[in-house]
Amino acid sequence: MSIFLSKYSLLLGGLLGLGSIGHNFTTSKASTPKVYAQTDTLNRPDENRFTKTVLSNDLNEPMELAVAPDGRVFFVERAGKFYVYDPVQKKTRLLYDFPAKAVDKYLNGLLGMTIDPNFSKNHYLYFFYTIQDKEQTKQRIARFKVNDDSTLDIESEKSIIEFSIDLEVSAHTGGSMAWDAHGNLFISTGDNTVPFESNGHAPIDQRTGRPTFDAERSAANPNDLRGKILRIHVEADGSYTIPEGNLFPKGMAGTRPEIYVMGCRNPYRISVDPATSILYWGEIGPDAGTDSPQGPRGYDEFNQAKKAGNYGWPYFVGNNKPYFEYDFETKKIGSLFDPNAPVNNSPYNTGMKNLLPAQKAMIWYPYNLSSEFPALGVGGRCAMGGPVYHFDVSLNKKSKIPAYYDKALFVYDWMRNWIFAVRLDEQQNYQSMEAFMPKTGDFRRPVDMEIGPDGSIYLLEYGSVYGIDNEDARLVKIDFNGGNRKPIAQAYTSDSIGLAPLKVAFKGEKSYDFDKGDQLTYQWKVEGKVISNEINPTYTFNKNGIYKVLLTVKDQVGLSNTDTLTVKVGNTMPEVAISTTDNSTFFKASATSLKYAVSIQDKEDKLIDPKKVKVVLNYIPKVSKAPQMGHQQLTSTFSIGKNLIAGSDCKACHQINGKSAGPSFTEVSKKYRGDKTAIAKLANKIIIGGGGLWGDREMSAHPQLSREETTEMVKYILSLGNEPIENRVPQQGTLSLKEHVGKEQEGRYVLTASYTDKGSLVAPQGKAKTVLSLKKTDILVLRPTKIYGSEVDEIHNMNRDDKYLGAIHNGSYLVLKNIDLKDIEGLIYRFSSKDNGASIEVHTDALNGPIISTFKYSPTGSWNTYTEQKASVQPTTGKHDLYFVFVKKETPNKNLFNFEWVDFVYGDK
Template sequence: MPEENRFVKTVLVNDLNEPMEVAVANDGRVFFTERSGNLSVYNTRTKAHQLVHRFDVPTKQGHGVQGITLDPNFATNHWLYVYYSPQFEKDPFYNLSRFVVKDDNTLDLASEKVLFTVPSLAEPGSHHGGSLAFDKEGNLYLSTGDHTNPFPSNGYAPIDARPDHLGADARATAANTNDLRGKILRVRPQPDGTYTIPEGNLFPKGTAQTRPEIYTMGLRNPYRIALNPKSSVLYWGEIGPDAGKDSTLGPRGYDEFNQAKKAGNFGWPLFIGNSQPYAANDFATNVIGPRFDPNDPINNSPKSNGLQHLPPVNPAMIWYPYGVSKEFPELGQGGRSAMAGEFYTYDKNSASKTKFPEYYDGALFIFDWMRNWVMAVRIDKNDNYVRTEPFMAGNGDFRRPIDQAFGKDGVMYMLEYGSVYGADNDDARLVKIEYNTGNRAPTVKANVVDSVALAIHNSRSYLTSDGQNAPMAHEAVGQAPLRVKFSGRGTDLDDDDRIVSYEWLFDGKTVGAKQPNATYTYTKPGVYKAILRATDQAGLVGADTIMVKVGNAKPEVAITTPDNKSFYWENKPFTYAVNVTDKEDGKIDPKRIKVYSEYSAQPRSIPTGAAQQGHQDLASIGNGSIGKTLMASSDCKACHTIDKPSVGPTFLAVADRYKGQAGSVERLAKKIIEGGGGSWSKDHLMSAHPQIPAQDAQEMVKYIFSLTDARKQKVMPLQGSLTLNEHKPEDARGQYTLVASYTDKGDKVVGPVTSTEVVALRNAKVKTINADSYVGFSRFGNRLGAGNHKSYFLLKGIDMTTIKSLTYDYSSLNKDGDIEVRLDSYAGPVVSRAPYKATGSWQTNNQVTGTLDKAFTGRHDVYVVVMKRDKPNEGIIQLNSIQFNQN
C-alpha cells in the first residue's frame, strides 16, 4: 500500500460559497460550481482562477446551481452541461442545459440548449440531487432528489398521503414511475440539443404511466454519482433518513453506497438499506399497517400518477446507520452524508510525476461529508464489491468533501464545502491531492527557548506541568539590544535520506550558526524574521520562521495574592492585587488596566495546569472542557456554530431559550441522542446520535449553556477581594476566573503589545472523574471504577501554597491500603501518606485525611497513588473525590 504521508494536499482556490460539483478537462482546466450561482474555472497550467459565469438563481430552500460535467468531446465541441434552477414566478424547477465555453473561458449564453426540466417545490425544497456524469457510451446521467419534507415522518418513511400535506409523500416522486424526481436519469444527448433514450432504461419508451428517462428509481437524495469507465456500471452515494432506532414504523435510518449494473428500483420510501421494509402508515388515523414486500412493492398513494406495482427492490451495496455498522464497521459512527467521487484509472504512459500510484487503479473514491473521511472502494472485474480502505486517514485535513474528480495528470481535485452547512465558509475551497514519488523536503520546527533569554527580551515564559521551562514561544518581543536563544528541529520523511545541514537567517541578511540551536542579538528596533533552514542530501530545503519584534518591551502583568491560586473554599474570599510594569510607558495609567471576573458552573476549561493559567492571550483562555471536547469531536459543528446563523440554531440561542429551565439538560441531551425537528425550523431535521452516551450528551448541553456565562463578567478594581459565593453545591466543575490585562502605548516600529494574567479557581473538592488523567482506573459513566495497586490520578499544575492536607472520599470492599501523594513525578518522593481501612462494601463510603510532611509553594503536578503491597492487590479502592485542605 502506498505511503500515506506521500500524499500532498494543496489549496488552489479558497473562500468559496457552498461549492457543489467539479469537472476536469483534459487540458488542465478545472470547472466547478457554487450553489449561490457561480460557475468558475481554475487553470492548473497557468494557476489562474476566473469566473466563467454567474447564474441568476434563487437560493432559498436549497435551490441554485448544482451539477456540472463536460462533454466527452469537450476538447473539440466545448460543450459543458449545467443543472441549475432559474428564477421562477410560481413553481421552481431545474434546467439541465448545455452551453458552449468560449475561448476566453466565458459562457456563450446564446448557445444554451435546455435538454429538459425537472420540477421542484418552493416549500420545502429538500433533497435536490443534481450530480452529472457521462458513461463510456456517451450517455448522460443526472441524479435528482425526492423533494420531500422529512419532518412529518420523524425520520421514517415519508408516506403521508393527506392532500393538505404537500411534499410529505415520497411516493409522489421517488416511487412514482411517472416523475423525474428521486431518480437517476439516463439520456443520450444529440448535437441539436435534444436527447434520445438509450436501450436498457427501466421503462421502455411508450410504457404507460412511466418516464423513459428513468434508469434507477426509489432514491431519496443521490447527491453524487460515479460511473466505472471500464464497464459503465453506475455508483452513487445515497443520503438517508434520520431515525435513530428501529420501531413499529420500520428500520432506523441508513446511508447507502449503491451500485446499478442495470436499471432498477432501489426502494425508497418503502425500503431502506439492504431492502429493509417500512410499514404502511396511515397518517390520518395513525394506524400502522403491514410491512411492504420487496418482491412486489405497491405504490397506492393518491399523490402518484405512475404505476402501482413497482419493479422488485435492489438492496444497497453498502449501508450504515448512525452507530457502528455490524457489516461495515470501518465506516465509523456519527452523522451521515454518503457521496460517491470518481474512479481512478492509472496511466502508465503518463509523464506526470505526481499521479496517483498504480495501487489505486480501478478504485472508486467515496466520502462522507459529515464524518469527514475519504475511502477507496475495491471491486473485482465484474463490479462485485470487495472491500473499503481508508484514504489519507489522519493526515487529510479534510474540510467536508463535497465532490472529487481526477485530471488526466492522475491528480485528485476536490471541492471542500467548509466547516458548517448552509454557511459561506472561509475554509470552503478547491484543493488538489498529489502523490510525491520523489524526495521530499525536510519538515522544520523553530522555537524561542530558555527562560533567561525570554526574561531578557520580556517575552512570555512558559512552564511545563513539572515547573520547568518549555520551548513553546514562536515569537520574541523586547527592547534593543535583544538577545534571543533559538532552537530548532528538522525531520526528513524519507528513509533513505537525511538532513545534512542547518542554517539560520536572522535579519534578512545575517546567516547564523550551522546547527539547529543558535543565539542572536538584535541591536536596532524593527520587526524581523528569524528563519531556520534545513537541507537534505538531495538539496531540498525546509524552513520555519520566528517573528522577532524589537523596540517595545512586553508589559509585565501580575496578579499577586497570599491565597491559593488553584482552589476556592466555602465562605473564603480571594484577596488579590494587580501590578503592572512597562519599561517604555513608565508610570502606568490605571485606566488602561482591565480587570474582570466571572463564574461558570460549566467552564470552558478546568483550571489545571500552568498552560491554562498565568500570562497568556485572552483568546487562549478556556481551551476545553469535557463537553467542549465531545462537541469538537462530534458532527454538531457541521450544522451549528456558537454565534453565527447556520442550518441549525446558534449555541447561544439554545442557551438563551433553555438554560435555567427545570430538566432542560436531560431533555436536550435526549434530543441530541434521538434527533427530531420542529423546535427551530420546519425545514430541517436534527440528526439522531444514538451512539452518544446519555452522560456525554448532557456534558455537551452543559457546555452549550456555559457559553452565556461570559455575559456575567464583572469589572473589578485593581485590588480587593473576590467574593466567591455564586457557586451551588452541585457545581462540581464550577470555576471562578479573574483576568487582568494591559495594552501598552506601543511605538512606531512594533506597535502596542498586550499582556494578560489569569487566575482560575476551582472547587477544592475535586471529583476524581475530573482528573487530568488516570492510570489503572476505568470510567463508568460519571464515575471511576476501583483501581489496583499503584494505580494513580494526576492533577496538573496545582498551586500547593497554603495546602496542608488532603481528604479522600473512598470505598473499599475488603482490602486495607495506603493513599500516597507524590509531586511532579510518579516516581517522586512521597510527601503524604494516608492509611485507609476497608469499608466492607463498594456502596459504603468513608473519609481519610493525609497530612503533607512540609509546606509547599508554587505549582506542582499532584500524583495520588493507591498502594497495597501484599497480594491480592487488584480492585483495592474506589476514590470518589479529593479535598485540598488549608488546615
C-alpha cells in the same frame, strides 16, 4: 450544527442538488499496479506526503467540477456562473453565466456538470440546471460544445432530457452526473419532497391537497423521474436511447425506462467505477435523532448498485430499517412496511403499486456513533459519494495518488469535513475504511471530488457557512510527493519581550526534515537583514521597537520552509499570580468558600491601575469526560458553550450576526430575551430537532450532545446582543463556592486574574510610533476530588473507555498532572479485578520518583463486581505530577485491574 434549520431542507435540498462526476477518461480497466517506486499497496504513505494547493479562491456556492484531459478544470456555481481554471496561466476565467432559475438562497439553479468521455474529440460538456418553461419549472440536462479557446458555444445547446419539479419544495434536487465504461450517462434526482411535518421520519402524507409532503409520489413512484438515478445513452444528435439492464423495460405500464435506481431521498453525489461500471452514491438521510413509533431514526448512506434496483425510500432507511404505515390525519400507526414486497398505495402514485424488493445500504450512520461504522464519528450528516481510484502504472506523473489507494472508493461528508477511503474485496463488497488526510486535510465542506487524468485529486470546497459567499470557498488540488519533502522550520525563543538592549537567544533546533539524513542549513533574518546562519544564535536589539524575525531552513537540494517570530522591545510583561491558603487543585464536596489573593507587579508601572485589573470567577457545571485541559484551554472555558459550538457543526448554518441558512445567533438571542423558559426549551430542541419558528425549515437533531452541553450552548447564544455578564470579584478575599452543592461533582470553578499594563511608546520598523501594551493572565482551576478514568492526563499500556480504564498489566501506569496534595490524606479507588491481586504505587514527578502511597488490593471475583477501597497518602506539599504504577512482577500479571475512578480524600482539620 444547524440549530434552527434542517440540513436537509436547505443544505441538502436546494443547494445539494448536483453531482459528482466519475470522470475518468478511459473506458478500459486500469492496469494492474506493479511494484511502486514511491510506495506500495501494503505500506500506507505518510500523510505529510500529500500537498493541498488552492487553485481558485473566493468562490460563491461552488457546485461541481470536471477536469479535461489537457488539465483544464471546469466548474460551476449554483447561481449560474461557469468557470475554467487554466493550469498553464494559473488563472480562473468566467466563461458563461447561465440563466438558471436559482431561487432565493436554497433552491435549484446550476446544479451540476460533467464532461463527455470523448471530450478530446467532441468537446462536449453537460450541465444540469433549472429552467422556467412557460408555467412549469423543470430540471434540464443539456449538452454544449466548448470552443478551443474555452469559450462556450451557446448556440450548440441540445436539451437531452427534462422533467418537471414542484418549485415550492425547498428540498432535495439531486443534480449529479457520471459516466460508465460504456458511455452511458447516469443522472441523480432528489425526491423533491417537503421533509417537514413528518418528525424527521418517512414523508408519506397522503392527505388531500398535500402532494409535496408525500415522497411516494416521486421516489417510490416508478412512473416519475424524481428520487431516482437515471441511466441513458446520449446519441450524436442529442437524443438518447435506453441501455439494456435498466430497472424497467421500455413500454412497461406505469414505469419509466430511464430509471436505473429508484427509492432515493437525495442522492447528492454519485460516481461510477470506470473499470467495473458499478454505481456509487451518497444518500442524504432524514432528520430524526431517535427511533419513534413512526419508525427508525435518520441515517445517511453510502450506496452501491452493481445492477439496477430499488433502494427503498421512503419506506426504509439504512440497512432496510422499515418505517410504519402512518396516517397523518388520525396519527394512527399501522404495520411495518415489508422490504421484500413494498407496496405504494398513495393516491399521488401515478405508476405501478407493487414495487421491487428494497436493497440495503452499503454503509449507514446516524447522528450518534455508529456501532457498525464507528470510525465515521458523530455530528451532522451529509454523505457524498466520490470516485473510485485506479492507479495507472504507465501514467508518467510523479504527483499521482500512490498505488496504496488503488481500487479505493473515496467518500466524504459535507457536514463532518472528512474523506474516507473505502476498501472493497474481490467481489466488490465492503471490506474496511480509513480516513484520508485526517490531520492535515483541513477540508472546508467538501462538495465535489474527482480524480483528474493526471492522477491527482481535485476538490471543490463550499466553505464554512451554508448559503452565503464564503471567503474559504475554493477549488483545490491534492498532489502526492513520493520523493524529497520540504523541511519544517520551527523557531522559538523565551526572550521575545523586554527592554533595550535586549539580548535574545533564538532556537531553531526543533526544526526537522521528514526525510531522514537530509542536511539542513539555517538562516535568520531581522526585518529582512541576515543576522546569523547558526541553528541557535543570539542577537541583541539595541532600540525599542516591534521586530519580525524569520527563520528559513533549507535542505541540500534547495527545498525550504520558513517560520516567523515577533520580538517586542520597550516593555516587560506584568507579573500576575493567584494564591490561596486552600488546596489549589480540588474543592471539597462540602466546600462553601475559597480564600484567595491576586498579586500584580509591573516594572514600568509604578502604580497599578485598578481599572486595568480584572478578576473573574466562573462555575462550569459540567465538562466532558476528557483529560484535564491546560491553562491556555481553560482560559476559554468561561464560555464553554462558545467552545462547544465552535467544535460542532453549528457554523454550517448560523453566524453570530450575519444571515445564513438559519437565523443569526444574535437574532435568536433577541427573540428569546426575557423568556425564562428559553434555556430549557432550546437545549432540548437542539437534541431532538424541530422547526416552525423561523419559517418552514427545521433543525436537525443532535442526540450525540448531552443536556448539559446544549444548555451551555444556549446560554452562550442567549448572551449575544447583551452586555456580557461577568462575575467580577475583588483582588483578594473569600469567595462563595455554593453552585456545586447538592449536584453531581462534575463541574469546575475557574478563577481568572489579568492585568493590562500602561504600555510604552515604541516605533516598529518603518511604521509610526505605537503603544506597546502587554497583558498577563493567571488562572486557578478547582475541580472535584473524584477523577474518572476517562479524565486522566496520560495512560501507558492500558485501554481507555467512556469512564473506565482497562486491560491494565504489570508496568502499566496513568498520570495526573499538576496535582496539589495540600490537606489530602488518602485515596479511594473504585475498581474491579477478576482474579489477580496486585499493588498500585503512586510516585511523584517521575516513574521512579518518591513513592507517597501504596495500595495492595485483592481481586473482587468478577470484572462486573466493583468495590471502593481506601489507601493512605504521605503528607506532601506543592504541586506534583502523580504516576499511578501497577505492580505485580510474578505471573500471571496481565489484565489485573479495571479502574473507574480515584477520589482524593481531605483529612479532618
